[in-house]
Amino acid sequence: MKKILIVLFLLVSLFQSGGMVAQDLLKSSDLSTLKVDYLADSDIAKIKAQLQSNNMTIEQAEPLALAKGMPASEFAKLKERLAMPATAKDLVKKDSESDGDANDKQDAFGRKQQKIVNTKVKDSVNALVFGSELFDNPTLNFEPNLTLATPVNYILGPGDELQxxxxxxxxxxxxxxxxxxxKLTIPFVGQIPVSGMSIEAATQKIRGAIARVYSTVASGQSQVAVSLSRIRTIKVTLIGSKQPGNYSISSLATVYNALFLGGGPGKNGSYRNIELLRNNKVYAKVDIYQFLVHGDQSSNIGLKDNDVIRIPAYNQRVTVEGQVKRPGIFEMKKGETFADLLSFASGFNEFAYTASVNVLQKTDKEYKVRDIKASEYATYKPLSGDVFRVTKILNRFENRIKIEGAVFRPDTYSFYEGMRISDLVLKAEGLKEDAYRNRARILRLKADLTNEIVNVNLDKALAGDLDADIALKKEDVVTVYSILDFVEEYKITIDGEIKKPGVYDYYENLSLNDLLVQAGGLTGSASKRVEVARMVVSEEIDDSNPNKAELFNIEIVAGNNEQAKNFALQPFDVVNIRKMAVYEKPEMVTVSGAVHYAGKYVLAHKKDRVYDVIQRAGGLTSLANVEGVKIKRPIQAKQIEALENVKLNLGKKDSIQNKLEKKLKEDLKYATIPVDWKSIVKNPENSTNVTLFAGDEIEVVAFNEGVKVTGNVLLTSEIPYDSGKGFGYYLNAAGGVDAKAWKKKAYIIYPNGKAAVASSFLFIRSYPKVRPGSQIVVPEKPEVKKMSTGEWVSIGSVITSLSLLILNAFK
Structure with missing residues (x-):
């Protein structure tokens, strides 16, 4: 008996946990009369859902079903039906229930609500009507919050779903x-009517019904919880909105939510007298301005099924323009004043003229203008169609006065009647030490808005002289001059062997020592000679004196900035510190290659030559090529500058000069000077024994028995030197020249950097002699544009024409 009870309890638990989906099918404890053929597809779907919710397969449920008397043949049919795919109708229903994006909206707590989609239509006609933006903004929708706890006064109805x-x-x-x-149908409990009851009352009723079946609930060992899992959809009707019609909305929705879905009041709809009709009676009136102005949502009432929201036409609208914080069109109620209208417009802005407001009114026949004073704001009642214009304050001051110049606090101050110049100076905390006291200027604005100047003697005014201490007027601008404004700005110049040459300010009693220290002191190359040039100042022109400046030659102690005799300078003096006659830092050249002691050498003499320096380097080694001595001299910036200053006038599009400048700057870093070492050894006075300059590099090439052949030859190579062979031999040894070679312009570069080219005389071409270590270069022929057929025809035509002219001339 105990085993049978356990099996029955498990079976009941199996089909109870699936909920009420299949309660009519399995609430009976006897399954012997069950006919699977009579089950609808929806019943099969319920059974399948029960099995899935209990994590059981149909095979696991078989012993439980058979224990309740279900025939094995019927269970086999049930098993077959469960294995079949759902019908198209069921699939559609399942998709519609599970597709939360398309139909349902579900919060984080599992509460569901049918999704309501509404396309907002921008109201361009009434865009200036105060309140219209509330319903045009897609980010505002007043949608009920499904995550909130269910209101205890929520009234249940068909379509709600309880958990x-x-x-x-x-x-x-x-x-x-x-x-x-x-009604609610709970398995083993029965049907419980809940429609029209609040959620709180329904919870108590459901708990009592379950307690009669579940003994542990009555004893308190089990608890009952009821929550709203799906909210029903109700129907409301909007009349007078931008998009009037019937709307399906949440049962938790409010008046504002419905108004938003309908786009708000229509073109002539009222924002302040919206009616909520329930059971054919006016249940409440909604004033949206209470929410917009004060944030009061007391009129945002919850809706019920079949409610009607009626938006009547407005009774009175006025317009506010100009200097208010929120200009626009406003709806007014009977009895409201301009002060109320001003609160709707959020008050005057900081530039508004608030003493009075101009209103344009409409009569039966024409317009009229009226001025409303500030004292009437709380009593004047706007009329329909009034246009209120709030203007700006004047761009002027009623009590401004200004002082500038040599006072401690130049600024703008408040003016009062009876203010004098001494009072204003006192407000500015007195005159500065550099103030010019004999005269101050007052720039005064006259009654006709023109300006005049009034002069004041500050010394007398501040001493108490009432005649000098004149009375001021508003908008006066007082200027106190500074004696520094009248002082000429003096300069003095220093140049030459000084660390910071330049132009400096001159001060009274400035001496040469002061200027030398200010300019950073003398350089090490400064001589004892200093020249000071001073401008000649005279009231009359002296034609007998040709001097433009007076010169002073001063001897100083070089290297000492403090001189025993301190020369006084005057404005605009020009000081030149001369350089020592002999002051040159040691300069060096470089010797590299096949010498005994390669490295850098100082030019000890002004005219050190190649031979002298090579001798100091120990002379040539046994591996040196006596025909491979050359000098590499860096190209100086002044040489490039000289080339840039030469205009070759080769045409605007010719780039020869540009290419030459670029080659000197970027490609060629130095110029090569060939040296005939054998001749120098025989006669040191030979012309190739040149005088060296700083930066020169003497390069002695090691002996090389090969001859390098490059350029437009078939094979760039180095051919062993043969004293009996000439230029052509080496070209042939490299495979000869290619099709682009310019053989007649071939040249040779000797080891000392000297170059030689082929020459011709009476069609006899002679090539330069080849020596060991030389390099033969065959250049490429320049591209020559061939004449086209048309050009040949043109030339032929010209020749023919000339021939005819000549023949006609000799007839």
């Missing part, structure tokens, strides 16, 4: 919808 849970010793959990008859 009923029993937890504790006994457990039960199911989502149960409220049927169209307004």
């Amino acid at each position: 009923v849970s029993v937890y504790g010793v006994q457990e039960f959990n199911s989502s149960i919808p409220v049927s169209v008859e307004g």
Whole structure:
């Protein structure tokens, strides 16, 4: 008996946990009369859902079903039906229920609500009407928050779904919808009518019904929890909105939510007298301005099924323009004043003229203008169509006065009647030490808005002389001059062997020592000679004196900035510190290659030559090529500058000069000077024994028995030197020249950097002699544009024409 009870309990638990989906099918404890053929597809879907929710397969449920008397043949049919795919109708239903993006909206707590989609239409006609932006903004929708706790006064109705849970010793959990008859059907409990009841009252009723079946609930060992899992959709009607019609919305929705879905009031709709009709009676009136101005949502009432929201036409609208914080068109109620209208417009802005407001009114026949004073703001009642214009304050001051110049606090101050010049100076905390006291200027604005100047003697005014201490007027601008404004700006110049040459300010009693220290002191190359040039100042022109400046030659102690005799300078003096006659830092050249002691050598003499330096380097080694001595001299910037200053006038598009300058700057870093060492050894006075300059590099090439052949030859190579062979031999040894070679312009570069080219006389071409270590270069022929057929025809035509002219001339 105990085993049978356990099996029955498990079977009941199996089909209870699936909820009320298949309660009519399996609530009976006897399954012997069950006919699977009579089951609808929806019943099969419910059974399948029950199995999935309990994590059981149909095979695991077989012994439980057979224990309740279900025939094995019927169970086999049930198993076959469960294995079949769902019908198209079921699939559509399943998709529609599971597709939260398309139909349902579900919060984080599992509460569902049918998704409501509404396309916003921008109201361009009434864009200036105050409140219209509330319904045009897609980020505002007043949608009910599904995550909030269910309101205790929420009234249940058909379409709602409750989550009923029993937890504790006994457990039960199911989502149960409220049927169209307004009842809940709970397995083993029965039907409970809940329509029209609040969620709180329904919870108490459901708990009592379950307690009569579940003994542990009555004893307190199990608890019952009821929550709203799906919210029903209700129908409301909007009249007078931008998009009037019937709307399906959440049962938690409010008036503002419905107004937003309808786009707000229409073109002539009222924002302040919206009516909520319930059971054919006016249930409430909604004033949207209470929310817009004060944030008051007391009129945002919850809706019920079949409610009607009626938006009547407005009674009175006025316009506010100009200097208010929120200009626009406003709807007014009877009895409201201009002060109320000003609050709707958020008040005057900081530039508004608030003493009065101009209003344009409409009469039966024409317009009229009226001025409303500030004292009338709280009593004047706007009329429909009024246009209020709030203007700007004047760009002027009623009590401004200004002082500038040599006072401690130059600024703008407040003016009062009876203010005098001494009072204003006192406000500015007195005159500065450099103030010019004999005269101050007052720039005064006259009654006709023209300006005049009034002069004041500050010394007398501040001493108490009432005649001098004149009375001021508003908008006066007082200028106190500074004696520094009248002082000429003197300069003095120093140049030459000084660390910071330049132009300096001159000060009274400035001496030569002061200027030398200010300019950073003398350089090491400064001589004892200093020349000071001073401008000649005279009231009359002296034609007998040709001097433009007076010169002073001063001897100083070089290297000492403090001289015993301190020369006084005057404005605009020009000081030149001369350089020592002999002051040159040691300069060096470089010797590299096949010498005994390669390295850098100082030019000890002004005219050190190649032979002298090579001798100091120990002379040539036994591996040196006596015909391979050359000098590499760096190209100086002044040489490039000289080339840039020469205009070759080769045409605008010719780039020869540009290429030459680029080659000197970037490609050629130095110029090569060939040296005939054999001749120098025989006669040191030979012309190739040149005088060296700083930076020169003497390069002595090691002896090389090969001859290098490059350029437009078939094979760039180095051919062993043969004293009996000439230029052509080496070209042939490199495979000869290619098709682009310019053989007649071939040249040879000797080891000392000297070059020689081929020459011709009476069609006899002679090539330069080849020596060991030389390099033969065959250049490429320049591209020559061939004449086209048309050009040949043109030339032929010209020749023919000339021939005819000549023949006609000799007839």
